[in-house]
Amino acid sequence: xxxxxxxxxxxxxxxxxxxxxxxxxxxxxxxxxxxxxxxxxxxxxxxxxxxxxxxxxxxxxxxxxxxxxxxxxxxxxxxxxxxxxxxxxxxxxxxxxxxxxxxxxxxxxxxxxxxxxxxxxxxxxxxxxxxxxxxxxxxxxxxxxxxxxxxxx
Amino acid sequence: xxxxxxxxxxxxxxxxxxxxxxxxxxxxxxxxxxxxxxxxxxxxxxxxxxxxxxxxxxxxxxxxxxxxxxxxxxxxxxxxxxxxxxxxxxxxxxxxxxxxxxxxxxxxxxxxxxxxxxxxxxxxxxxxxxxxxxxxxxxxxxxxxxxxxxxxxxxxxxxxxxxxxxxxxxxxxxxxxxxxxxxxxxxxxxxxxxxxxxxxxxxxxxxxxxxxxxxxxxxxxxxxxxxxxxxxxxxxxxxxxxxxxxxxxxxxxxxxxxxxxxxxxxxxxxxxxxxxxxxxxxxxxxxxxxxxx
Numbered sequence: 001x002x003x004x005x006x007x008x009x010x011x012x013x014x015x016x017x018x019x020x021x022x023x024x025x026x027x028x029x030x031x032x033x034x035x036x037x038x039x040x041x042x043x044x045x046x047x048x049x050x051x052x053x054x055x056x057x058x059x060x061x062x063x064x065x066x067x068x069x070x071x072x073x074x075x076x077x078x079x080x081x082x083x084x085x086x087x088x089x090x091x092x093x094x095x096x097x098x099x100x101x102x103x104x105x106x107x108x109x110x111x112x113x114x115x116x117x118x119x120x121x122x123x124x125x126x127x128x129x130x131x132x133x134x135x136x137x138x139x140x141x142x143x144x145x146x147x148x149x150x151x152x153x
Numbered sequence: 154x155x156x157x158x159x160x161x162x163x164x165x166x167x168x169x170x171x172x173x174x175x176x177x178x179x180x181x182x183x184x185x186x187x188x189x190x191x192x193x194x195x196x197x198x199x200x201x202x203x204x205x206x207x208x209x210x211x212x213x214x215x216x217x218x219x220x221x222x223x224x225x226x227x228x229x230x231x232x233x234x235x236x237x238x239x240x241x242x243x244x245x246x247x248x249x250x251x252x253x254x255x256x257x258x259x260x261x262x263x264x265x266x267x268x269x270x271x272x273x274x275x276x277x278x279x280x281x282x283x284x285x286x287x288x289x290x291x292x293x294x295x296x297x298x299x300x301x302x303x304x305x306x307x308x309x310x311x312x313x314x315x316x317x318x319x320x321x322x323x324x325x326x327x328x329x330x331x332x333x334x335x336x337x338x339x340x341x342x343x344x345x346x347x348x349x350x351x352x353x354x355x356x357x358x359x360x361x362x363x364x365x366x367x368x369x370x371x372x373x374x375x376x377x378x379x380x381x382x383x384x385x386x387x388x389x390x391x392x393x394x395x396x397x398x399x400x401x402x403x404x405x406x407x408x409x410x411x412x413x414x415x416x417x418x419x420x421x422x423x424x425x426x427x428x429x430x431x432x433x434x435x436x437x438x439x440x441x442x443x444x445x446x
Contacts, residue, residue, distance in 0.1 A: 057263035064430060066431055127442075128401075129395075129397075130396055136386050137395065139390070
């Protein structure tokens with residue numbers, strides 16, 4: 001123990017820290033207790049040495065906000081723009097296809113606020129990726145794109 | 154501080170596509186770094202590619218050399234120590250090392266939730282030896298040791314992400330056997346659908362996979378302007394891949410590109426991270442729901 005104490009004192013002596021910094025460290029060590037300090041030291045052993053605190057520590061935040069969903073706009077483009085369906089026909093086709101996949105689903109009624117608003121309400125019941133799959137399948141039955149790739153046989 | 158073991162093993166996501174250059178490492182690094190901080194989950198990244206680009210993207214060479222010298226890389230997960238020949242593996246492999254022995258803590262929350270952090274098991278070029286050994290029996294103990302390491306890690310973490318290399322090698326089999334999900338980055342360009350179909354067939358045909366991992370497809374590299382949606386339309390309408398393709402996609406951005414002068418995560422780039430963070434947040438929300446985190 002004595003030699004570890006002396007070695008660490010030597011390390012501190014050669015570290016270039018001022019007496020006031022070392023006193024602050026010792027004061028904090030006394031307040032935190034050896035278990036917490038040892039835990040911090042173990043943590044530091046696992047951190048990349050050249051990392052600065054900004055590159056290591058995150059502050060809990062709720063500021064991450066995703067952009068507004070593009071799903072409704074994409075479906076409108078697929079069915080109304082690409083196929084030329086009326087919005088009412090698009091709702092009929094989508095409802096029919098979705099009920100085939102989710103037979104017990106209560107499809108929301110057509111909204112007075114419009115097609116995109118109806119799609120937004122639908123997306124609270126059906127995952128957006130499923131809605132896009134259904135809409136693209138309907139679209140591709142009417143619009144033939146050239147093949148994108150070779151077939152895998 | 155000892156980490157409390159959980160009751161249920163966490164999901165394991167292999168980020169994989171047989172096609173190169175689709176953004177596997179970009180997604181492993183930036184999406185999963187944000188998943189840890191946004192969803193506040195204990196995430197473990199494993200660089201399982203001998204090229205170890207993920208490691209090079211997020212830690213400095215000086216640090217890496219120290220980790221390598223201390224055996225703090227994925228190679229120690231596979232074998233106890235390097236043998237003199239790259240065509241041999243160590244005989245009598247012992248149990249795998251503990252997570253604390255081989256992982257590097259990349260990020261953590263200041264003052265709160267010390268257990269919620271982002272760990273990386275750094276990559277290692279020495280893994281390349283496994284692509285040179287043709288006898289599968291020789292490598293069987295190595296695979297068992299890797300799978301045991303993953304099983305143990307699943308009880309300590311909320312999510313394990315394995316950044317794979319694009320070959321159909323021994324390591325790909327290891328990753329697929331460990332994975333509950335395969336996240337497939339797909340670029341909306343020619344040959345992408347073919348690459349996806351090849352991967353799907355590979356997963357279906359590998360006899361070692363008793364339970365096939367669930368596919369999740371993420372469109373990566375979508376242009377903001379002048380975008381041709383032909384490939385996306387083919388992908389989303391496909392009966393197998395359409396329902397597995399996330400609604401949110403990752404757009405082309407210079408912020409996500411690896412640059413010589415920067416080591417770290419894209420979302421931490423001072424003055425630039427905000428450009429990509431909202432879209433990555435949307436992906437993380439959707440991915441978190443798909444993984445039931």
